[in-house]
Amino acid sequence: MGYDRAITIFSPDGRLFQVEYAIEAVRQGTTAIGVKSKDGVIFAVEKRRLPLQEYIGSEKLFKIDDHVGVAIAGLTADARTLVDQARVHAQVNVLSYNEKVSILETTRDLCDQMQLYTQNAGVRPFGVSLLVGGVDPDNGTKLFLTDPSGAFWGYHACAIGNGSPAAREYLSKEYNPDMSLEELKKLTINTLKEVVEGDFETDRFEIAMISTEDKLWKLLSVEENQALLDSLEE
Amino acid sequence: MGYDRAITIFSPDGRLFQVEYAIEAVRQGTTAIGVKSKDGVIFAVEKRRLPLQEYIGSEKLFKIDDHVGVAIAGLTADARTLVDQARVHAQVNVLSYNEKVSILETTRDLCDQMQLYTQNAGVRPFGVSLLVGGVDPDNGTKLFLTDPSGAFWGYHACAIGNGSPAAREYLSKEYNPDMSLEELKKLTINTLKEVVEGDFETDRFEIAMISTEDKLWKLLSVEENQALLDSLEE
Amino acid sequence: MGYDRAITIFSPDGRLFQVEYAIEAVRQGTTAIGVKSKDGVIFAVEKRRLPLQEYIGSEKLFKIDDHVGVAIAGLTADARTLVDQARVHAQVNVLSYNEKVSILETTRDLCDQMQLYTQNAGVRPFGVSLLVGGVDPDNGTKLFLTDPSGAFWGYHACAIGNGSPAAREYLSKEYNPDMSLEELKKLTINTLKEVVEGDFETDRFEIAMISTEDKLWKLLSVEENQALLDSLEE
Amino acid sequence: MGYDRAITIFSPDGRLFQVEYAIEAVRQGTTAIGVKSKDGVIFAVEKRRLPLQEYIGSEKLFKIDDHVGVAIAGLTADARTLVDQARVHAQVNVLSYNEKVSILETTRDLCDQMQLYTQNAGVRPFGVSLLVGGVDPDNGTKLFLTDPSGAFWGYHACAIGNGSPAAREYLSKEYNPDMSLEELKKLTINTLKEVVEGDFETDRFEIAMISTEDKLWKLLSVEENQALLDSLEE
């Protein structure tokens, strides 16, 4: 019963409970989805709105540099401090080596930070998972899933948060690595529709994308999102 | 039963109890309200007075810079240290970039500080929520709600503290984004009246406002408040 | 049951028990009273004397600078370290800005220190409340009540310590903001008489005052106190 | 039941148990007495001797500077570190201001140190009370009682340690502020005789004094103590 009280210790069966509980915090977050093909990367997140809220930019989609961004599930404030570090890291890379940071390097740096918070006393693990994705300088597209332990994996398509089991199942049936960006967009919308409860309007989701063409993070506007919804019904 | 004793750990279901308890401290504070339209931002707070007290300026409304201020619910002393930091941050911004700090930047800086106090040992979370609002250099009006976790959201109109459920319900029925400043003032007074128990005189509330016209924080005088009350009865 | 053991944590209902217990220490201190009008500020404290004690200056009334002082209830040694800081702060203000520190600034500085001791591990809150009062450079008189949480409030007249409920009740009936200094003195003595048990002689109280005329902290002598007692009986 | 385990926390009724327990350690120490009149200050302490012990100077009476010294009750080793600091402080005063440190300043410095050990984690309170006394540069005699909380009080005559209740009672009956030094010496001896069990010989007490005449700490020799005993019987 005491194993989960101090953050840096193992249970007798070799588990780090604090890390597992942080993962539980991720599991209860709103759903986030990432998919990619050779044409680019698409992120989509479920949005919860309360009455009288004003849209102030996404809480779940963050640009790190032009060519790389993240979709997150879990504690927003935790994610923000990680993203801030990743942004600095990306700029330092440009200043030091005169080239854009790679998606892998961005991910590894984020995960090293997260690992540190699972091994040292005086801090708790980050309660957030990130889908890190973008287009590398060599035009390769990348999508990584990180978890609070500091581990990461490469994915073609992935989902995190409370709708992730259904979303992953849907993606594994419908995803095709040869999809165009337009097809990917529709795929992500359709996946989200599977897991979002209630009416699925433009106030229930956000989409961001980076195409290999311009390598620029782009958060879709409400109009673009509506057009996307309309196109699905065609 | 031990999960809520050390401040930086997760419970098995992924919750940070200390943060939730800090939010409980906010819930027991006096009500604070913020509303905004394109003409400006209005803050109103409930005031509790004991016999023999002298008015020494508001304990719940704080100017950060001419164009930005906060209304708070929760522990006053905690709020004061956050406000002090935000004031310094605002002045540093002017000195560094020769322009007024944006409302978003002010809010993010406050929230980064609050997040830090939820992840590191040796401190407790801040027991306060803030409504941060003001007029940006581009004349846009902003209103943000922060909570002890370090998360924040944009709002057109919002309420915090012990009267917030009733206040939010009232606002969601009566608020209209096209309201003039005068209409907003009356809206906030009427909202407070819904939640303040007993006689509703000028010693039971305070109002501050920033209009897009002059972008200057203004705390209404007792006379102005009385005039406002009178105008309601007309 | 564990919530009150570590100093920097919230209970499930959003309370900081250590701060409440520190307030309890204040409640058990001897009574201290502060009153003010436009003519000045008067402090009065109950004095407990044991046989063979020698008077060595007040343990409960402290001058901070000529124009500002405090009356305290609670742990004397805790108060002394706060007063020492306030004195340094007052002198630094003169050196830095070539003007006397304001009563509000003195109070805020004391309270910032007290708040810090409620949020950081490794220390306990200060077990003392202070009535901070004086005459500002602009001749305004001020009286503030601080508590161990680091919060403060403005008052015309206030009492702290074990006799404070009765004293506050008496003050709220008898206090009048237009009172002269002489009337204030008699008011404080009469208030103390209400709460001090046993014979009320000059060895049972101390009085200090700052008038707007000379803005100088003055601790009344035994003779002056006796004259005051005599005048009451006239 | 947990309130007394961490040193820097309050109990629900506003008490600092660790400080009270340290005071208990003082209560179990051997008796120490201090008395003063305008002619000087006298300290007397009970001495416990085991077989084969050799006298190596007093364990309970310490000179701080020529004109100031202490009598202690409680943990000898704790007292020694406080006395060492007071000695340094006294010399620094001479070097800085070219005058002897005052008795009050000496006492306050000792008490600030003791207060610190009641508010910070990582240390325990000092388990010792001191009677600090001496002759000020202005020839005034002073006697202060300190306790482990860091509080202090002025006294004409005082006793600490396990015999202090009886000693204080005796002193309050027999002490007279106009006593000469010789009368004070006899008073302290007679007071000690009241509380020391068994035969009262020169190996059961020690006496130190500072007269206003020479302002020099003087520890009486065995011969002087014997002469004093003899004079009592006359």
Place this chain on the structure above:
Amino acid sequence: MGYDRAITIFSPDGRLFQVEYAIEAVRQGTTAIGVKSKDGVIFAVEKRRLPLQEYIGSEKLFKIDDHVGVAIAGLTADARTLVDQARVHAQVNVLSYNEKVSILETTRDLCDQMQLYTQNAGVRPFGVSLLVGGVDPDNGTKLFLTDPSGAFWGYHACAIGNGSPAAREYLSKEYNPDMSLEELKKLTINTLKEVVEGDFETDRFEIAMISTEDKLWKLLSVEENQALLDSLEE
């Protein structure tokens, strides 16, 4: 029951439970195998793939320098920070002494780090075991097993992770120190086949090797792995 809660203490029977629990974390990792002969070193690891994952380089096989690498079982994120240190150490060695770091020195450095995390408070042990292997500057091949305690042993062939008991048994029957690299490759594949459940395709394993000929770490491609599988069936 309390022995396993603080990381740096012994149990009454002289065990370090946290280290044993970390070893348990290793035991639950996927199987990793290392074998060597005079011709080189071969590593093989079991690979678990989830639907939609993309191959992004091995998570279990890491090159440290051209001539030395590791296969790991346990927490991937922990292994990554260790590998990062070993890489820096290897480069520092080249810069300092102008020669490649030896396999033994690499191992000892890794293990010193791991030992530190078992003796100091404020950290937990590393939850990972490493098979460190390579070709020394003198052409000798080396293979070391490390465990979370910081101990290490030399091996001709070894396995770690959840399939290690079966794998070690198979290796002890089939391994022959005179095997050629080709024979070693087949041996490792056949060993893995013994412990991997389900179909054994190229997506279930990874192989890396360092031959004495070129002393270059080489991660086999899917094609090479397929060729290897095909050759087994011949």
Place this chain on the structure above:
Amino acid sequence: MGYDRAITIFSPDGRLFQVEYAIEAVRQGTTAIGVKSKDGVIFAVEKRRLPLQEYIGSEKLFKIDDHVGVAIAGLTADARTLVDQARVHAQVNVLSYNEKVSILETTRDLCDQMQLYTQNAGVRPFGVSLLVGGVDPDNGTKLFLTDPSGAFWGYHACAIGNGSPAAREYLSKEYNPDMSLEELKKLTINTLKEVVEGDFETDRFEIAMISTEDKLWKLLSVEENQALLDSLEE
């Protein structure tokens, strides 16, 4: 029940349990004896020998400087670190003041160190008592007893360790302050014989002495010890 777990706290009855437990460690050590007269100081310690041990100098008798040394009871390793500090302190004294350190100064320095370990967290008290003795520059002989609290007392003759009650009783009957060094030697041997169980041969004790004549620490050889034993039987 919790009072003895944290090292720096008082129990309700004013005791420091950790210090008392450290004293218990001393009580279980082998017996050490110190005696002195105007001619010098003699130390004697009981020696326990296991088969195959080789004599490598005393574990219980340590020279600090030519004219001062210690006999210890309790944890040998703790004593060694204290002795190391005392040796450095003695040499620093010679370098700073060009004279031998006094026995009292040596003792006080050792005890200040020991007191520190009873008041600060993060360390435990020293589990050792020392008999510090020697000949001062003024030819005076001194013998001090220290205990883990940091207190010390002067003695003509003293014993510590498990045989100390019987040894002290014997000494109090037989010791005479006018004894010559030879008589003191015989006294210490006879005292040890009272408390050492089994045959009392030269392998059961060690003797060290400092005479006022040469002021040089001298550890007696086995031959000298045998001669001493022989002389007793004469």
Place this chain on the structure above:
Amino acid sequence: MGYDRAITIFSPDGRLFQVEYAIEAVRQGTTAIGVKSKDGVIFAVEKRRLPLQEYIGSEKLFKIDDHVGVAIAGLTADARTLVDQARVHAQVNVLSYNEKVSILETTRDLCDQMQLYTQNAGVRPFGVSLLVGGVDPDNGTKLFLTDPSGAFWGYHACAIGNGSPAAREYLSKEYNPDMSLEELKKLTINTLKEVVEGDFETDRFEIAMISTEDKLWKLLSVEENQALLDSLEE
């Protein structure tokens, strides 16, 4: 029940449980033996081998400098960090004083380190005992036993680890201080044979020696060990 949880505290009966538990870790280690005569020092350790292990130098025998080395029982990784320090210490001695470090100095330095880990919080004691032996610059041979408390003793012949009771008994019967090196070698082998279970082949033990002739640490080869075994049967 709590006494063994914090590392730096005494139990009521004056014991340091963590140190005793560390000694228990030593007791469960494989047996190590050290013997010496005027001709040199011999170390022997039991070796446990698992299938497929490769010999990579001893895990239990470590050279510190040419003329000094150790045999250890307990946690290998702990021993390694101690040995690393001792090696540095030996080289510093040569650089500082231009002479080989003495065996006693080496031992004392190791033990000071070990004592530190029993008195300070934040670390655990070292779980290892060392037999430190060698030939001093004056040709004297030395053998010391250290334990986790930081204490040490001189020995002619000694054994540690799980076979030590039987080994010590055998040694006390068979050891003779006049033995030649060849006789000592046979003695150690015969002693190990008494305590090693199963077949006693060259893969079950290791031997190291330092003769007074060349003062060089020498680890015997398998051939030398075999020759030694053969010679026993002659």
